[in-house]
Amino acid sequence: xxxxxxxxxxxxxxxxxxxxxxxxxxxxxxxxxxxxxxxxxxxxxxxxxxxxxxxxxxxxxxxxxxxxxxxxxxxxxxxxxxxxxxxxxxxxxxxxxxxxxxxxxxxxxxxxxxxxxxxxxxxxxxxxxxxxxxxxxxxxxxxxxxxxxxxxxxxxxxxxxxxxxxxxxxxxxxxxxxxxxxxxxxxxxxxxxxxxxxxxxxxxxxxxxxxxxxxxxxxxxxxxxxxxxxxxxxxxxxxxxxxxxxxxxxxxxxxxxxxxxxxxx
Amino acid sequence: xxxxxxxxxxxxxxxxxxxxxxxxxxxxxxxxxxxxxxxxxxxxxxxxxxxxxxxxxxxxxxxxxxxxxxxxxxxxxxxxxxxxxxxxxxxxxxxxxx
Numbered sequence: 528x529x530x531x532x533x534x535x536x537x538x539x540x541x542x543x544x545x546x547x548x549x550x551x552x553x554x555x556x557x558x559x560x561x562x563x564x565x566x567x568x569x570x571x572x573x574x575x576x577x578x579x580x581x582x583x584x585x586x587x588x589x590x591x592x593x594x595x596x597x598x599x600x601x602x603x604x605x606x607x608x609x610x611x612x613x614x615x616x617x618x619x620x621x622x623x624x625x626x627x628x629x630x631x632x633x634x635x636x637x638x639x640x641x642x643x644x645x646x647x648x649x650x651x652x653x654x655x656x657x658x659x660x661x662x663x664x665x666x667x668x669x670x671x672x673x674x675x676x677x678x679x680x681x682x683x684x685x686x687x688x689x690x691x692x693x694x695x696x697x698x699x700x701x702x703x704x705x706x707x708x709x710x711x712x713x714x715x716x717x718x719x720x721x722x723x724x725x726x727x728x729x730x731x732x733x734x735x736x737x738x739x740x741x742x743x744x745x746x747x748x749x750x751x752x753x754x755x756x757x758x759x760x761x762x763x764x765x766x767x768x769x770x771x772x773x774x775x776x777x778x779x780x781x782x783x784x785x786x787x788x789x790x791x792x
Numbered sequence: 793x794x795x796x797x798x799x800x801x802x803x804x805x806x807x808x809x810x811x812x813x814x815x816x817x818x819x820x821x822x823x824x825x826x827x828x829x830x831x832x833x834x835x836x837x838x839x840x841x842x843x844x845x846x847x848x849x850x851x852x853x854x855x856x857x858x859x860x861x862x863x864x865x866x867x868x869x870x871x872x873x874x875x876x877x878x879x880x881x882x883x884x885x886x887x888x889x890x
Contacts, residue, residue, distance in 0.1 A: 528862055531854045534870055535881035542874040552882055 536560060544568060547575075554579040558586075566590045566616065580613070587612035595619045798825060798836045800852065806845030808852045812836070814859045818851070819888040847876060847883050854884075 529537075539546070539560045549557055549572055561569060561583065569590070573580050591599070591612050598619055609615060796812040800821070815838075816822035824838050840848060854870065861867045872880060 528858060528867065529870075531851070531858075531884040531887075532881060534854075535872060535877050535884055538872045538874065538877045539881060542877065545874060546878070549878065552878065556881065556885055 546572070548572070549576050551576070551578075554582045561586055562589075566594070566620075584610075584612050587616050591616050591619065595623075598622075796836065798838060800848060801837060801839040802843055802845040802848040803841050804845050806848065808848060810852055810855070814855050817855050817858055821887065842886075843883055844879075847879055850876065850880055851883060851887060 536559050540563045543560060543563050544565070546560075546568075557579075561572070564572065564586075566587075569583065569586060573583060588609075591609075595616070797809050798812045798815050798821075800808045800810070800815065802808075812825070816825065821838060825836065843851075850872070857870055
C-alpha cells in the first residue's frame, strides 16, 4: 500500500512536462519529481521559482554528465572541481548549438555549389534551334518583281535543278576568276535573264528587265554547311546570283518568269 | 470499537463526516482529535483553514481506500487528476497519511 504522498509523487513524475510552476513548495518535497524533469523544463521551473536554484546543483550535475560526457572528456575537466553545474550546462549547450549551426551552414553551401555545377552541365531544351542547326535559308534578291519562293522543300528542288544544270553546262563555261564580273557576251549558254554581276548595279546588261533584279551580295548567301551537290556551285558563287530566276527560266511552267524575261533565242 | 464519527471541515466550509478510526489513519488528524485540551477533542470536529474542499474530499477518499485495501494484493489504482497532484502532495505531507 502506497502512501498518499507516494502516489502523488508518482503521478506528478508522470506529468512532469505539464507542470508549469511549483510555486513555494519546499524543494525537498519536490526533488524526486524534479529528478525526472528534462533540462529545459528544469530551467523553466527555476526561472519561476528562483528559491531552489542553489539546491538544484546536484540535478544539473546529472544533466551535464549525461548530455555532455564527451565534451567533458575532451576538455579533461575534473569532475570534483566543478561547483556551478548549472552555468556549465548552459555554456556547453550553447557551444553545441553553434557547432551544429556552423556544420549545417557548411553543408548547405557545399550542396548549393554542387547544385550549381550540376546546373551548368545540365541539358536545357531551347525554344528555337540555334543558328547552326537551322535549315539553310535561301536568300533572294529583294525586289518586288521577283516572286519570293522560300519554302525549304521548294528551294531544295530548285537547288537540285540548278545543280543539275550546272553539271551539264560546266564544260562550256568559261573559266572563272574570283572577283571578276562575268561578262554576259561570252557564254552562249548563259541562262536567260541572269545577271552574273556581283555588284548590285550591272554594267553591261542586255536585259533591261533583269537590271531591276538585284542580286544579293554573294558572300552572304553562302552557308557553311552545304552538301556536296552545291560545292561546285559555291565555287562559282561570286559570279552568280542566288536568285531563282536563271533556273526557273528553264521551266516553261513558271510563267511568271517567262513573262518577265525577254525571250532569247 | 465504537462507531464514532468525526467531522472534517475545509477552508471553504465543506464538512466531511467519517468514522473516527478511518480518519485517524492520518497521523495529524489523530493527533488533533486525541489531544484532550483543544476544542476539537470534545466536539470531534477538525477544521483545516488551509485545505480546500476538493482536496479534503480526495483525502477522505484516500483514507477509505487505505482502510479497505490495507494488506491486500489486488489493490486497484488510486486515481488523482493531474491538476491537483502538487497541492495534494503538499497536503498529504502535512497530514502524514500513512
